[in-house]
Amino acid sequence: MVRDTDPRLTTPRSEPYAPARRTPIWRRPFPPPPPPLRRGPFAPGAIRTAGRSEALSAWLGLWLGLAFGICLVTGLISHGIQHPPGWFSWPTRPVSLYRVTQGLHVATGLATVPLLLAKLWAVHPNLFRWPPVRDAADALSRGTLLLLVGGAVFELASGVLNTARLYAVMGFAFPAAHFWTAWITTGALVIHVAAQATTVRRVLRQRHRPSTALPPSDAADASDAGFTRRAVFVTVAAAAGVVTLATVGQTVRPLAGTSALAPRRPDLGPQGLPVNRSAAGAGVRTTATHPGYRLVVAGPRPLRLSRAALAAFPQHTAELPIACVEGWSASARWTGVRLRDLLAEAGIASDVDVTIESLQRAGAYRVSTLPAAFAQDPLTLLALRLNDEMLDLDHGFPCRLIAPNRPGVLQTKWVARIEVAR
Incomplete structure (x- = not known):
């Protein structure tokens, strides 16, 4: 007779029902690719990975992010000065601040x-991995990466063309395109x-981690890879240094x-200064x-002044830089009438x-708006002379605006009319 306690007859205790956890739809893997597509750069081992590593990518990304950050901030400053929103304010001092920020913007961009x-x-090599995307979340990540790469290439290419003043090659309005692409890229x-x-934190933590012993063959491979990575770092740093020295x-x-x-x-041009837009142009x-010629100052007591009449006003001299958006800048000695005297x-x-x-x-810049702080600054002049000589026609004869920072x-040339901004 079999006892009731025989384990073969014992009914197992039922466990509470726990439904299986389902993988979210955006995390479900895509089906594997058909073999005929594993060709060319998509074939296994088609692209050599020597010298490439997670650490190399992470460090290059950190450097690139820092450089892009500097470019973004200095570029936004330049755009804000030229197209100021209501909340933006830019100081008149120090007089060379824009010279520094824009020079840094262009130098960092080129480097x-x-x-x-x-x-x-x-x-x-990750561009040719297979499958191209693993799931919906990965597809979103790689789509964002496509925007980042495309935006970065566009920003640097258009910036280089603008620095070289090759506007005809671009065929679009550079300031607007550069500005909005910067936001998309950011x-x-x-x-x-x-x-x-997470990857960057892991790489930074592993930087000082003691190395473990490797078999001889593996150690040789690691040594070669390490040497290649060091060579990449040295080459990139040298290239950035050469570009900076060759342009700054x-x-x-x-x-x-x-x-x-x-x-x-910056020292080549009429009266020792370059000219972007000539009088003929x-x-x-x-x-x-x-x-x-008469300069019109529209106010409660309107003025119509010939160049001789402007020369009859008290003359003042200021040492101020010309700083261009293309990155070049040069200081010069300007002599003329204080704008605030004419306005008064x-x-x-x-x-x-x-x-x-x-x-x-x-x-686009035939009319410029001058904030009150700049209009009343004692260094803001309607210049008649440059470096103790009569203003050259290409530099704005009969008179031009020169203001600090x-x-x-x-800095409008060939000034014809001054009035209260609407």
Whole structure:
């Protein structure tokens, strides 16, 4: 007789029901690819990975992120000065601040070119991994990465073309395109950094971790890979240094002799200054030299002043830089009438913004707005002379605006009219 306690007859105790956890749809893997597609760069082992590593990609990404951050901040400053939103304010002092920020913007952007090329070289095997995307979440991540790479390439390429003043090659409005692409690229960069934060932290922690013993063959492979990674770092750093030395002289005058690749020489041009837009290019050669030229200051007591009348006002001299958005800058000695004296003579209040209109009939910057703080600054002049000589026609004869801490495109040449800003 079998006892009731025989384990074979014992009914197992039932466990509470626990439904199986389902994988979210965005995490479900895609089906494997068909074998015929595993060809070319998608074939296993088609791309050599020597020298490439997670650590190399992480460090290049950190350097690239730092450089892009500097470019973004300095670029936003330049855009804010030229197209100021209501909340933006830019000081008149120090007089060379814009010269520093824009010089840093262009120098950092140019030095970023070898960094970006190295980063793309380090990670481009991932572009041909199979399957291209593993799941819906991975597809979103790689789509964001596509925006980041495309935006970064566009920003650097268009920036280089703008620095070289090759506007015809671009065929689009550079300031707007550069500005909005910067925001798109920054958004993609933030998402990418968040996605790679764990990897970067792991790489940084492993930097000082003691190495473990390896078999002889593995140790040799690791040594070769380590040497290659070091070579990549040295090559990228050297390339960035060469690019900087070869271009930064257009901003830092002591390095002008080493800047063989600089698009502009700040000491070459009429009266020792470069010219971006000549009088002939602006179409003002006739009107600027006509004896009937009059500067109109529209105010409660309107003024119509010939150049001789402007020269009869008290003259003041200021040492101020011309700093261009293309990155070059140069200091010069300007002599002319204080703008605030003309505004006071015309009865214009000291707390209003004014617009400065050029004789040129076309161009995005033929009219510039001068905030009240700049209009009333004692260093803001309607210059009649440059470096103790009569102002050259290409530099704005019969008179031009020169104000402290302003981009060159806003230092209006061939001034024809001044009035209160609407």
